Amino acid sequence: MIKSIDEIGEVVSKIKDIEFDGGIVLLKGDLASGKTTLVKAFVKSLGISQEATSPTFSVMNIYDGKVYHYDIYNEGTAKFLESGLLDNLEKEGYHFIEWADEKLEKILEAYGFDYITVEIIPEGAKRRYRIG
Numbered sequence: 001m002i003k004s005i006d007e008i009g010e011v012v013s014k015i016k017d018i019e020f021d022g023g024i025v026l027l028k029g030d031l032a033s034g035k036t037t038l039v040k041a042f043v044k045s046l047g048i049s050q051e052a053t054s055p056t057f058s059v060m061n062i063y064d065g066k067v068y069h070y071d072i073y074n075e076g077t078a079k080f081l082e083s084g085l086l087d088n089l090e091k092e093g094y095h096f097i098e099w100a101d102e103k104l105e106k107i108l109e110a111y112g113f114d115y116i117t118v119e120i121i122p123e124g125a126k127r128r129y130r131i132g
Contacts, residue, residue, distance in 0.1 A: 008041045011118070011129045015042065015094075018116050018131070022066075022093045024108065026100035029120030035098045038118065038129070039069050042094070055098075060085060066093045073099040081107065089113055 015025060027035040040052040048064040055061040055071040059080075062068055068088055072080045080086065086107070089095050097104070100117070108115055119130040 008038065008129075009045075011038065011131065012042050012045045014131055015116070015118070016045070019094060022095075024089055024095045024097065024113055024115035026105065026115050026117045027096055027098045027120070028100060028117060030122060033120040033122065035120060036069075038120075039067070039096050042096070043067050059083070060088070068093055068095045069098075070096065071098040072104070077101060077104045077107070080104070086111070 019025065027038065029035055036052065036054045043050070043052040043063045046064070046066060048066065050063050052063055052067070052069060053061060055069050056073060059072070059075055060068060060070050068091070070080070070085060075083075089108075105115070105117075117132050119132070121128045121130055
């Protein structure tokens with residue numbers, strides 16, 4: 001399924017449909033492609049008043065104990081694992097991981113975690129979301 005960034009509300013709804021009681025969402029896309037924008041819209045859709053911000057330097061932000069937002073761009077998958085953040089994925093809630101790679105996907109699969117991937121694809125000046 002591909003949706004344009006103008007349809008971000010539909011993308012949020014689709015993620016909720018797939019991960020109706022929480023789960024892991026891997027976010028892929030270029031720098032400044034809209035990964036955090038998607039998380040902001042998702043957090044807002046849950047009625048959480050706290051605004052989602054990029055966890056680039058903090059590595060993880062938590063919103064109302066319901067949404068966990070990780071950014072592994074600076075630290076990479078190895079640091080994510082070393083820091084014990086993999087254990088957080090067992091907590092109830094939605095877990096959005098920015099800059100996920102194939103290595104992380106293989107590790108999640110090895111530990112029995114299910115996940116969905118949202119890829120943000122540039123199309124000229126626009127962006128589109130592919131959910132899979």
